[in-house]
Amino acid sequence: IQVTQSPSSLSASIGDRVTISCRTSQSVGDYLNWYQQKPGVAPKLLISSASSLRNGVPPRFSGSRSGTDFTLTISSLHPEDFATYFCQQGHLAPFTFGPGTRVDI
Amino acid sequence: QVHLVESGGGVVQPGKSLRLSCEASGFNFNAYDMHWVRQAPGRGLEWVAAIWHDGSNKYYLDGRFTISRDNSKKTVYLQMNSLSVDDTAVYYCAGSLHGSTWYILDSWGQGTLVAVSS
Numbered sequence: 554i555q556v557t558q559s560p561s562s563l564s565a566s567i568g569d570r571v572t573i574s575c576r577t578s579q580s581v582g583d584y585l586n587w588y589q590q591k592p593g594v595a596p597k598l599l600i601s602s603a604s605s606l607r608n609g610v611p612p613r614f615s616g617s618r619s620g621t622d623f624t625l626t627i628s629s630l631h632p633e634d635f636a637t638y639f640c641q642q643g644h645l646a647p648f649t650f651g652p653g654t655r656v657d658i
Numbered sequence: 659q660v661h662l663v664e665s666g667g668g669v670v671q672p673g674k675s676l677r678l679s680c681e682a683s684g685f686n687f688n689a690y691d692m693h694w695v696r697q698a699p700g701r702g703l704e705w706v707a708a709i710w711h712d713g714s715n716k717y718y719l720d721g722r723f724t725i726s727r728d729n730s731k732k733t734v735y736l737q738m739n740s741l742s743v744d745d746t747a748v749y750y751c752a753g754s755l756h757g758s759t760w761y762i763l764d765s766w767g768q769g770t771l772v773a774v775s776s
Contacts, residue, residue, distance in 0.1 A: 584761055595750055595766035596703065639703050643761020646717035650703040
């Protein structure tokens with residue numbers, strides 16, 4: 554299953570609303586996760602099963618699904634949110650990640 | 659507190675083999691499926707392999723690699739053979755609760771760097 558993301562990078566300011574898109578090449582149901590990664594650090598799980606916010610993740614993060622299109626939304630960008638975001642499908646192994654979206658200041 | 663510590667990385671020549679280890683602590687290792695995910699320098703994440711909690715099922719991206727586990731040692735391994743420069747990456751181990759949520763990688767180690775170079 555191929556996973557694409559858009560945009561590959563974006564520039565935003567503190568307080569901006571940011572949306573990142575992920576598309577799978579076939580239906581994966583809700584088996585889609587979102588991860589945040591900062592330089593030199595392991596990825597961190599933000600959202601699982603398309604829209605379930607993980608414990609400890611701020612509620613400004615949300616996820617949604619429409620068919621094979623998935624969206625990660627940050628409602629109001631905080632300084633610590635500047636990072637790279639990856640989606641990952643878990644419907645079929647081998648699991649596949651999107652190429653990532655880098656969020657810059 | 660979930661803790662995963664990878665080891666075994668280093669510099670290796672093309673065509674050689676290397677075995678990575680990942681030792682777990684702070685959670686019920688026997689209930690977790692374990693994965694290896696790699697990240698080439700400046701690139702994205704690539705899922706490499708997974709093994710079910712009891713070792714009964716294994717999944718791979720590449721047939722040159724073999725995943726195994728020793729639940730008595732709370733350790734998962736990745737045997738990598740016929741390495742090429744394209745295998746140069748940080749290798750992370752990650753865990754997911756076995757069952758319907760096995761695709762959710764909720765715990766990650768800090769990674770170990772494998773550099774394939776002559």
